[in-house]
Amino acid sequence: MNPVALTIDGNRAEVALDRPDKHNGLTIEMLRELTRVARFIQNRKDIRTVILRGNGPSFSSGLDIAGTMGNPLGVARNFLPNPLRGTNSFQEACWAWRRLPQPVVAAVHGHCYGGGLQLALAADFRFATPDSDFSVMEVRHGLIPDMTGAATLSRLIGLDKALLLTMTADRVDAAHAARIGLITEVSEDPIGTAQQLTERIAERSPHAVAAAKRLFDRTWHASARRAFGIERATQLPLILRQARFRR
Known part of the structure; x- marks a missing residue:
């Protein structure tokens, strides 16, 4: 089964992370597919807006550490940057959405952790359910955010708050995330809110x-x-x- 589902509805593309049983934990295959789908959308002049969402109980719980680290050769291969783009496979899976000329809206529910949060941050807007939660999770695993989070976090919330979230790896709720600028708005129906926004922009x-x-x-x-x-x-x-x- 494809871990990233693409649906085109008129002039809007909806892209869903589709490993619901794993809370959309990100695998190398999934990262490659995210990049492939983003490039497909980039070449479609009829697509005016994009919504990113997750199927199942969460937007994304972050990188599937167990599955990914079990393949160290694959990690090493995908860690090397493309000299033309300046990103490696982990970074491009997020930054490819930033490169799109179309506006990208992330509709978040459930957990949005680690690499999943960095993917959401690469969108232009983020709407989240009141019960969703967020974490820059990498320090818990002895790592740092390295999927473009350094660029997006400090830009959105400032250096001190970016360091605070990163160094503590604390989980924060949607209300707090909205207060500090991590998300655009809290919504009971983030997909519906995203669809309404994309309709307005498409005009x-x-x-x-x-x-x-x-x-x-x-x-x-x-x-x-x-x-x-x-x-x-x-x-x-x-x-x-x-x-x-x-x-």
């Missing part, structure tokens, strides 16, 4: 939406001077496009 220009995502991704930690240059470079094609349509 806007896909070129402007993609440009907005690219703009903020490139300027978030840039100096003001560099950000202004990126703004101009991103805006110019949109202005020219509008001018062509109005002739």
Whole structure:
């Protein structure tokens, strides 16, 4: 059975982690499939928005440590980075969603731990049920978050809170996660909320939406001077496009 299920509903793709009996614990096969599905979506101009979710009782309990560490050669092979992308297989499974021009919304329920949390953080928005919980779990296993969490955590919640969650590996509930900015909003029905948001975004220009995502991704930690240059470079094609349509 494919561990990642893809459904296309009109102009929206819904991507579900599908190891429900294992709380969607991430395997190397699953990470590769996440990357493959993201690249498939990237090449589909008819797909305007994406929802990431998990089947079963949890979004994801994180990396399947027992299954993954039982294959040290596979871990070593997938740990090496691709020189062109700058990511290894573990990192690309998350960052591939950040690379998409389409906005990505994570609908979270149950546990969202470790690598599962890093996957959710790679989305542009996160809605979570009130009873969901979150943990930067890696330190419990003598590891650090290494699936792009260093980039996303500090950007979303600040350095001190990122270190606090990482060093303690504490579990936090959805209300606390919303207060510190780890998630966008608490929702009784995160999938429904995600669908409503994607419908609203799909009414806007896909070129402007993609440009907005690219703009903020490139300027978030840039100096003001560099950000202004990126703004101009991103805006110019949109202005020219509008001018062509109005002739």
